[in-house]
Amino acid sequence: MKRIYVNEMWCLGCHLCEYYCAYANSGIQDMVKALKDKQIQARITVEQRGTISFAVNCRHCTEPLCIKSCIAGAITSKDGVIVIDQSRCVLCYSCIMACPYGALMPAREGVMQKCELCTTNSQGQPACIQGCPNKAIVFEER
Amino acid sequence: MHYVMIGNSIASTACIEAVRAIDAEGSITVIGEEDHPCYSRPLISYLLQGKTDENRMVYRSEAFYEENKVTVMRGVRAQSIDREEKTVCLENGISLWYDKLLLATGSSPFIPPIKGLEEVKNRFTFLTLDEAKRLESNLRKESRVLILGAGLVGLKCAEAIIDKVQSVSVVDLAPRVLMSVLDDAASEQVRTHLQKQGLRFFLGDSIAECTPNEALLQSGTVIGFDLLVIAVGVKPNIQIALEAGLDVNRGILIDEGGRTSDADVFAAGDCTEGPEMIIGRKTVLALLPNAYLQGETAGTNMAGGTASFDKAVAMNALSLMGLHLITVGRYEGTSHLVPCKDGYKRLFVKDNHLVGCILVGEAGKRSGIYTAMIRNKVELDSLNFDLICEEPLLMAFAKSVRQQQLGGPV
Ligand SMILES: Cc1cc2nc3c(=O)[nH]c(=O)nc-3n(C[C@H](O)[C@H](O)[C@H](O)COP(=O)(O)OP(=O)(O)OC[C@H]3O[C@@H](n4cnc5c(N)ncnc54)[C@H](O)[C@@H]3O)c2cc1C
Ligand code: SF4
Ligand code: SF4
Numbered sequence: 001m002k003r004i005y006v007n008e009m010w011c012l013g014c015h016l017c018e019y020y021c022a023y024a025n026s027g028i029q030d031m032v033k034a035l036k037d038k039q040i041q042a043r044i045t046v047e048q049r050g051t052i053s054f055a056v057n058c059r060h061c062t063e064p065l066c067i068k069s070c071i072a073g074a075i076t077s078k079d080g081v082i083v084i085d086q087s088r089c090v091l092c093y094s095c096i097m098a099c100p101y102g103a104l105m106p107a108r109e110g111v112m113q114k115c116e117l118c119t120t121n122s123q124g125q126p127a128c129i130q131g132c133p134n135k136a137i138v139f140e141e142r
Numbered sequence: 143m144h145y146v147m148i149g150n151s152i153a154s155t156a157c158i159e160a161v162r163a164i165d166a167e168g169s170i171t172v173i174g175e176e177d178h179p180c181y182s183r184p185l186i187s188y189l190l191q192g193k194t195d196e197n198r199m200v201y202r203s204e205a206f207y208e209e210n211k212v213t214v215m216r217g218v219r220a221q222s223i224d225r226e227e228k229t230v231c232l233e234n235g236i237s238l239w240y241d242k243l244l245l246a247t248g249s250s251p252f253i254p255p256i257k258g259l260e261e262v263k264n265r266f267t268f269l270t271l272d273e274a275k276r277l278e279s280n281l282r283k284e285s286r287v288l289i290l291g292a293g294l295v296g297l298k299c300a301e302a303i304i305d306k307v308q309s310v311s312v313v314d315l316a317p318r319v320l321m322s323v324l325d326d327a328a329s330e331q332v333r334t335h336l337q338k339q340g341l342r343f344f345l346g347d348s349i350a351e352c353t354p355n356e357a358l359l360q361s362g363t364v365i366g367f368d369l370l371v372i373a374v375g376v377k378p379n380i381q382i383a384l385e386a387g388l389d390v391n392r393g394i395l396i397d398e399g400g401r402t403s404d405a406d407v408f409a410a411g412d413c414t415e416g417p418e419m420i421i422g423r424k425t426v427l428a429l430l431p432n433a434y435l436q437g438e439t440a441g442t443n444m445a446g447g448t449a450s451f452d453k454a455v456a457m458n459a460l461s462l463m464g465l466h467l468i469t470v471g472r473y474e475g476t477s478h479l480v481p482c483k484d485g486y487k488r489l490f491v492k493d494n495h496l497v498g499c500i501l502v503g504e505a506g507k508r509s510g511i512y513t514a515m516i517r518n519k520v521e522l523d524s525l526n527f528d529l530i531c532e533e534p535l536l537m538a539f540a541k542s543v544r545q546q547q548l549g550g551p552v
Contacts, residue, residue, distance in 0.1 A: 006548035008541070047537045049529070054544070056536055059552045065510070068156070068438070069431040069457075071184040072194070073201040088198045090188045093459040093506055097468045098431060101547065102508025102534060142550055 001080040002141050004117070004126060006054050011046070011136035013053035018042035020131030021057075021115070024123045041108050043115040044128050055128070055137050057115040058082060058103040066114075069098035074112075081119050086111040143168030145444060146230055146238050148220045148382065149246035150174025151183065152430055153411030153437035155202055157244050160441025160449070162210045168445070170212045171238060173230070177217030178271055179204075184430060186274035190302035199271070223386040225404055242444040245383055245394055245402070245409040246437060249376035249428055254290075258352035264369045268299040269376065280369060281306050288312075288357055288367035290349060292319040294460060296373035300341055301463050310341055311365055313357070314374075317346040323458060323469045328486050328500050332462065339463045376428055378413045391415050393426045398450040400440030408444055410436035418454050419517070420472045420497050427456050453517045459506075468506040471498030471516045480505075480531050489531060494522050508534045 022040035023031050044057040064082050067075045074088035075095060084104075089111040095104045096112075107113035117139075118126045129139045145161055147154040150172050158170055174180070181199040188194045207214060219233040223243065230238045251267035259265070266277045277299075281287075285307040289296045292314035300310050314321075318329035319336070333343060344359060351358045357365045378393035389395040389403040393415030400408045400416075411433035418425045435451050442449035457470045475492025485503025489496060489512070496515045511534035514520075530538035536547060546552070 001551075003551060005550070008544065008548070047535050049535075049537050052537065054536075054548065056548065059547070061552050065431075068434040071430050072182050072198075088194070090185065090193050092184070092461050093466045093468060094431070095510075096506060097457060097459040097470065097509050097513055099508075099510035100514035101536065102511050104510075105507075 001060070002117075002139055003060050004057060004115075004129065004137055004139050005142060006056075007136050007138065008052070008054040010134045011053045011055065012134050013046060013048050014133065015046050016131045016133060017044050017055050017128035017137060018046060020127040024118055024121050024127035025113075027121075041105075041113070043103075043105070043113055045102070045105075055132075056101055056103065057128070058099075059101055060117065061100075065098040065100065066095040066104065069094045075114075078119070081117050082114070083116045083120060084112060084114055086113070143241050143445075144239060145170045145242050145244070146240035147172045147244040147246060148230065149244075149248055149411070149413070150176065150180045150214060150216065151246060151248055151411070151433070152180075152201065153246035153248075153433040153440075154244060155180055156434040156437030157246065157408075157410060157441035157444070158210055158212055160438045160447075161445045164442065164445035164447050168241075170210070172212060172214045173218060173220045173232065173238075174214060174216050175219045176270060176272070179214075179216075181271055182430075183269070183271075184298075186268065186271055187298040187302035189271075190274060190278050190306075196271075220382060223382060223407070225386055225407065228406065241406065243407045244437070244440055244444065245407065245413060246411045246433075247379035247382065247413040249378050249412040251372060252375045252377045253372055254374055256349050256352055261354050262352050262370050263354060266369065266371045268295050268371055268373050274302075277303075277369070277371065282368070284308050285368045286311070286366060287369045287371065288365055289371045289373055290314070291371075291373035291375065292316065292343065292345065293322065293373065293375060294320065294458070295376070296371070297336070297462055298460075299371055299373055300336070304340055304463075311344060311367070312341060313344045313347055313349060313359065313365070315346070315348045319343070319345070320460075320467075323456075323460075323500075324467070325473065325488060325500055328467070328488070328502050331486055331502055332465065332467065335465050336463060376412065378415070378426055378428070380413060383409065383413075391424070395424060396436070396440075398439070398452050399443045399448075400436055400451070401443065408440040410440045416454055417452070418456075419452060420455060420474070427454060429456060429458055431457055455516060457513055466503060466506050468501040468509045469499070470509075470513045471496075473498045473500070478531055491522065495519050496522065510534075511536065 021042040026034040028034035104114045349357045383394045394409040396416045412428040439449040439451040460467045478489045480487040485505035487505035488500045490498035526538040
C-alpha cells in the first residue's frame with residue numbers, strides 16, 4: 001500500500017504541507033478563503049527544533065492501536081487506510097492516548113481528526129505531498 | 143472447528159476478528175445475555191447526554207456478522223460449562239458443543255452491603271445500556287440524585303445527568319475523586335472543576351444507612367435523594383469459570399496468550415486477571431483497550447496462530463465536563479512533575495524506563511508517544527529525556543529510530 005514517508009534531511013520547515021492539508025480538508029474551493037486569517041487545523045504536524053524539522057502524520061499502521069482503543073468503534077481500516085467516522089466520535093481522547101506517533105488531534109467541530117491520505121476529501125492524492133516544495137515527504141510503496 | 147464465545151461485547155468481537163484472520167471456515171457462535179447488538183459500553187453516558195444514539199453505539203455493523211459468518215444468540219445466558227464433554231449449557235436448555243471456548247463475560251457492579259438499601263425503590267447501577275435507559279426514564283427536572291462512588295463510572299454518570307436534574311451529590315469513602323488513577327494534585331483539579339459545574343461532593347464518607355429517600359452518612363450528614371446510583375466498582379464475572387473448575391482468583395486467571403487452566407478454554411477482557419507488564423504480576427485491568435487486545439490475542443491462539451500479549455498496562459482516557467485526563471501505567475519510581483501552561487503533567491521513571499504518566503488538560507496532547515514509550519520499554523538514555531518530558535515529540539528520539547518510524551511501514 002502507498003503511504004507517506006518522510007525524508008527528514010530535505011525538510012525546509014516551511015509548514016506548506018500543513019497549509020495544503022488544512023485547505024484540502026476545509027471543503028472550501030478557494031484556497032485563500034480557506035486559509036486567510038484562520039487558525040489552521042492541519043492533520044499533519046511539522047516538528048521543528050533548531051535546524052531539524054520533519055512532518056508527522058498518521059502512519060496507517062499495520063497494527064493500528066487507535067482502532068483497538070477507540071471506545072466508540074469510530075476508527076476503521078478501509079483497505080489499509082485508517083479512517084475515522086466523525087459522526088460516531090465522542091471526543092474521549094482514547095485514540096490520542098494510544099497512537100504512538102501523536103497523529104490525531106481534535107478538529108474544530110468537537111470531534112477527532114486524522115490523516116486519511118486524502119481518500120475522504122475531493123483531492124484524490126495526498127495534498128501535503130503536492131504542497132511540499134522539496135520532496136521531504138513522498139507518497140509511495142515501500 | 144467450532145468456536146463458542148460467551149459474552150457479546152468488546153473482547154469477543156476482537157476475538158472474532160482475530161479468528162477470522164486465520165480461519166475463514168470454522169463456525170463461530172456468540173452467546174450474549176444482553177438483548178442488544180454488541181454496543182460500546184463506555185458510550186452509555188454519552189447516550190444520556192445526547193452525544194450519541196443507540197444506532198451509533200453499535201460496535202460493529204450487521205454486515206460484519208454476515209461477512210464473518212457469525213451466529214449471535216442474544217438475550218440468552220450461558221449457564222454452565224462441561225469441560226469433559228466440551229459443551230456449554232444455556233439457560234434455555236440448549237447445549238452447544240465447542241472445540242475452542244472464549245469466556246468474555248465482563249464485570250458486574252459491586253453492591254456494598256448497606257442497611258436499608260433494599261427499601262430504596264429508585265436504585266440503579268450504571269454498567270449496561272438497559273440500566274442507563276431505565277435511569278434516564280426516571281430522571282425528572284426536580285430529581286435529587288445521589289451517586290455512591292467517585293470513580294470513573296460514578297463521575298461519568300454524574301456528567302451525563304447533571305444538566306437534566308436539580309442536583310447531583312457524590313459520596314465516596316476515598317478522601318478524593320478518582321483515587322485509584324490520579325495523584326492528590328490531579329484529583330484536586332478534577333474535583334474543583336466538577337464542583338464549578340455544580341456537582342456536590344461528600345468525600346471520605348460513606349452511607350451508613352438508607353431509608354427510601356434519605357441517606358445517613360457515617361459523618362452524621364443526611365442527604366435527601368430521589369434516585370440513588372451505586373457505582374463503587376466492578377467485579378469480574380467469574381462464576382461460570384469457577385463452577386467449571388478453572389483457576390480463578392479475583393478474575394479468571396490467564397497467561398499472555400489468553401489461555402486459562404484448560405487448553406481449550408480461553409478468556410479475555412474485564413472478567414480476567416492476566417499478566418501486567420510493569421509489575422509482572424497478574425491483575426484485573428477492566429478497560430476497553432485491554433479487552434480488545436486480550437480478545438484479539440486469544441482469538442489468534444484459538445485459531446491455531448501464535449500471539450502473546452505481553453504489553454498489558456492500565457491505560458485510560460477519561461473526559462469529564464470538558465476536562466481531559468489521560469493516565470497510563472503505574473505510579474512507581476522517581477516522579478517528574480513537569481510544569482504545564484494549561485494542565486498537569488507527572489511522569490514516573492523507574493530503571494531507565496518510563497513506567498507511568500498522569501496528564502490533565504493540554505498535557506494530554508500527543509500522549510500516545512508516552513504510552514508507546516511505556517509499552518515498548520524504551521531505554522530513556524537512548525533519547526533526549528529533557529525534551530520528551532517537556533513535550534512528547536518524535537524529535538526526542540534518536541535519528542535512526544525516527545527513520546524507522548517515518549521512513550518505512552510500521
Ligand atoms: C459507564 C462506563 C464507562 C466506561 N468508560 C470507559 C472508558 O472511557 N475507557 C475504557 O477503557 N473503558 C471504559 N469502561 C470499561 C469498558 O466498558 C470495559 O472495559 C469493556 O466493556 C470490557 O469489555 P468486555 O468485552 O470484557 O466485557 P463487557 O463489555 O462487560 O461485556 C461482557 C458481556 O458478557 C455478558 N455475559 C456475562 N455473563 C454471561 C453469560 N453467562 N452468558 C452470556 N452472556 C454473559 C454480559 O451481559 C455482557 O454483555 C467503561 C465502563 C462503563 C460502565
Ligand atoms: S492514528 Fe496513530 S495508531 Fe492509528 S493508524 Fe495512524 S499512526 Fe497508527
Ligand atoms: S476521540 Fe473519538 S475517535 Fe478517538 S477514541 Fe474517542 S471516540 Fe474514538
